[in-house]
Amino acid sequence: MGGGNFFKQLGSIFKGILMLLEIPIVIIPKGKRVGKKILSGLTDIIEGIIYQFEWGFWGHIRNFLDIAVLFQYVVVYFYTNIVCLVKSVTNIQYCIWFYIIDWCFGILYLPITIMVYVLAIFRIPSIEYEKQFWDKMEDFDQTIYKYTKVHVIHYPKQIRELCYNCQRMKTITLPKVIVEYIQDLEDPLLGWMFGGILQMWWGVGELLTAPFEVLR
Secondary structure: OOOHHHHHHHHHHHHHHHHHHHHHOOOHHHHHHHHHHHHHHHHHHHHHHOOOOOOHHHHHHHHHHHHHHHHHHHHHHHHHHHHHHHHHHHOOOHHHHHHHHHHHHHHHHHHHHHHHHHHHOOOOOOHHHHHHHHHHHHHHHHHHHHHHOOOOOOOOOOHHHHOOOOOOOOOHHHHHHHHHHHHHHHHHHHHHHHHHHHHHHHHHHHHHHHHHHHHO
C-alpha cells in the first residue's frame, strides 16, 4: 500500500504541474478546451495507474482464491456422486427389490399425498399434521428398536448402509457456490481488477480526441 501512497503523491505533483501549464492556454478559447481535455485525459491515466497498483493486485489474488475454492467444490461434487453411482450400480442386483418395495409404497401413498396438498389449498394445516404423524411414527420406531433391535418403519441398518446411505455433496450446494462466486466477481472483483485499466483507457481516449476540440 506504500507504493500506492507514492503514486498518489506523484499524481498530485503532476496534476499541479499540469495546472501551471494551463495558465497560458486560457487566453485562447479553443486552446483552453484542448488543454482541459488533455488535462482530464492525463488525470484519468494517472488516477487509473494509482488505482490499478492499489486494488488490481488484491483483486486478482482474491479472484484466484475464489476460483480455487470453487474448483474444490466441483471436484468434491463430481467425485462423491461418481462414488455413489458406482456403489449403486455394484449393489443393484441386491438392492433392486427394496427399491421396488419403495416404489410400490409410493404408489399406495400417492392418494394420501394428493389429499394432503388438496386440503392445504383450503388452508387446512394438513402438511403439518402429516409431518407430526411421521414424527410420532419415528419416535415409536425408535422405542421399539430400543427394546427389540427391530425397526418398524425402516429397513435394517445393513440394508440402509448398502442400498441407501452414501455421503455425497448436496445437489443444491454447487450451484449455490457458483452463484456466490459470480456475485463476488460482479461486485467488487471486476472493479478491483480492471477499474484502473478502464480509467486509463478512458484517459487515452480523451487525449486522442483533444485535438478535435479546435474544430468545435
